[in-house]
Amino acid sequence: MTTDRIKLLSAYTVLALTLLAVVGMLVSLFLGRSMVERYAPLTTAVMEFKYEVTLGHLWYEEAISGDRYINPEEISRHFDRAEWYARTMLSGGEGVNGRIIPLDVAELREQIEKTLLDLQQFRQIASERWLQQHSSGIGTEIDQQFDGIFSNLLQSANDVETALRQEMAKRLSRFRTVQVLLILGIGATGAFLTFLLKNHEQRRIHFLQQLQEQDTQLRKLRNYLASVIDSMPSVLIGIDSQQTITQWNLSAEQAFDVSAEEVIGKPLAEVCPHLATEAEWIGLAFERKEQQLIPKRARLKQKDLCFEDISIYPLIDEGIEGAVIRVDDITERVRLEEAMVHSEKMLSIGGLAAGMAHEINNPLAGILQTVSVLDNRLLGPLPANEKAAKAAGTSMTALRDYMQARDIPNMLGSIKTSGARAAEIVHNMLKFAVKGGTHSSQDINKLLEKTVELAQNDFDLKKKFDFRQARIVREYGEGLPLVPCSSSMIQQVLLNILRNGAEAMWEVPDRESCFVLRTHLDKAKKQVCVQIEDNGSGMDEETCKRIFEPFFTTKPVGSGTGLGLSVSYFIIVESHKGELSVQSTPGEGSCFQICLPIG
Structure with a gap:
């Protein structure tokens, strides 16, 4: 030494x-x-x-x-x-x-x-x-x-x-x-x-070597933490006590389209004006040293309404003054919550529909039966009618001439037609309330084809549109697994959507009517999906939100009951545990998607 x-x-x-x-x-x-x-x-x-x-x-x-x-x-x-x-x-x-x-x-x-x-x-x-x-x-x-x-x-x-x-x-x-x-x-x-100090020099050299190794590990750890922060889907923004940006992760770069090098050291209000409006919450986090949560904050993002959860975490270590702002885009979650609320509302209406249907059904049956008896006794060629007319000093021929002159047969026919329409409404309401139907394995492609044939045979010249004039593009998936379902109930849903699509396309007479029918397998959700797309008049966002509500309709009074899609929704979601959704653009058309579980 x-x-x-x-x-x-x-x-x-x-x-x-x-x-x-x-x-x-x-x-x-x-x-x-x-x-x-x-x-x-x-x-x-x-x-x-x-x-x-x-x-x-x-x-x-x-x-x-x-x-x-x-x-x-x-x-x-x-x-x-x-x-x-x-x-x-x-x-x-x-x-x-x-x-x-x-x-x-x-x-x-x-x-x-x-x-x-x-x-x-x-x-x-x-x-x-x-x-x-x-x-x-x-x-x-x-x-x-x-x-x-x-x-x-x-x-x-x-x-x-x-x-x-x-x-x-x-x-x-x-x-x-x-x-x-x-x-x-x-x-x-x-x-x-x-x-001990006799060996100090050797320990010092060893310490310096360890220090170099630790410095290397520290740099690796710093890079690793930076990678972890950048890999997080949430927007993370670090600020100091003066609300100057000190940290800006990759999600923030993607959300605001500006790099970290450009914003570090700049005021938060300059880079993120919509976050600067939360200055009161940021100040509260600094003052109380507690997390502040601003849930479901709405803002316009490229003309679209989105929702965000904003969390402000104060840094409470000694010698450090600042906070971390976390922004999570919850737009999809909010929409999902709205869909769940809507689904619960659809399910809760079943008991009401059943009660109304049964109450209406009893007097309706009496009306239809009485009209049928009147038709037989006034217009039917029955011996008892001839006998009663003769006893009254007239004849059935004179009576029929009188009724024709007063248009009574048409009136009776109108009563029958109105009663039949009311009976159909009751029938739909009962289907809405009852989970009936026997499930069996079905080929969804064949079921869709049968429904198209049924729709083509159902429309006649009395309708304001003709389904057979619409061009149909088929994009069916191959090798789809069989779906356990009630064929009659699923056909009812498909037919209802096809009818509505045909009516929507009739509202755009200067455009060739066209249906696009698609089927595919969603392996992640284990569902077979059917898409029915039309190029009709389309719907706005507010209509799409209410389209599955009972008694909601955009048709003129007397043209629709507002039960078709609500019944369809109940059949798919409640009876088959599937999903029914719609996407539509006004003036361009609508696309309904049905997803049914395969097991």
Whole structure:
């Protein structure tokens, strides 16, 4: 080892020993000060106790002897202060020379409690002597009791003071022992440091090597943490107490289309004006040092309404002032929640629909039956009709001529038609409320083709549109698994959507009507999906939100009941545990998607 290194080690040794000596002195001073802070106020309290008691006794003697007039309440205040000092020694408090720390020595506490009892006894005898001051002169029995109890009280106070001083002597002895041990410890530590410092250079070199390795690991860890932050889907923005941007992750770059290098050091209000409007929440997070959550905050993003959850996390480590703002796009979740609420509303209407349907069905059956009987008795070629007409002095021919002239057959026909339409509404409502239908494995492509054929045969010249004139583009998936479902119920849904699509395309007469039918397998959800797309008039966003509500319709009064799509929704979602959704653009058309589970 070179001379310079020896000098360096010697200097280190001297420095270490000096530091140890200083530490020892500080510890010694601390212990000594602690002892003084504990016992000095206690000693003062004992002396004040004796002073207040003695002064009270003296004033009693002077007042009773008539040497001076003193208000008994003033004398009593001395005894009150004496009692306060005694109790403060037991429970602690602020004294004349500082804070009095409660005694933790059991014997001392017992002596103080005995002194308190003596003080109470003295105060009692003092009160009695005051009341008998005209007959309690020197030498009387109560005067002797008064002096005797006072002597006992002073003796108790002296005993407390003596015990307190003895306890202080014990503590002082312990303190000196600690000082000796500290000196010995410093010497032993110095010798030990001298031995350890001989190998310091080798450890220092080893430490530097470890430091380099740790620095390398730290850089790797920093890069790893940066990668973790950048890989998070949430927008993370770090700001300081002045709301200046200090951190900007990859999601933030993608959301705001600006790189971290461009925004670091810039004010938040300049880069993200819509977040700067939350300055009150940011200030609240700084003030309370608590997370602040701003849920479901709506804003326009490229003319589209989106929803965001904004969380503000204050940095509460010492020496660090700032916060992390986390922004999560919850637009899809909000839409899903709205869809769930809508689904619950659809399911809850079933009981109402069933009750209404049954209530309507009974009088409707009577109306239809009565109309049928009227038709038979007025227009039917029955012998009983001829007989009744003849008995009335007329004939069925004359009666029919009269009814034709008054258009009664058409009226009866209108009643029948209206009744049949009402019966169809009741039928749909009952289907809406009842989960019926036997499920069996079905080929969705074949089922869709059968429904198309049914739709082509169903439309006739009385309708305002002709399904057969629409061009149909088929994009069927191959090898689709069979779907467990009720074929009649699924056909009802498909037919309803096809009818609505044909009506929507009829509203755009200057465009060739075209259906696009698609089927495919969604492996992730284990569902077979059917898409029915038309190029009709389309729907706005508000209509799309309500399209599956019962009795909601955009058709003129008398042209639609508003139950078709709500029944369809119930069939798919409730009866088949599937999904039914729609996407539409006004003026371009609509696309309904049905997804059915395959197992």
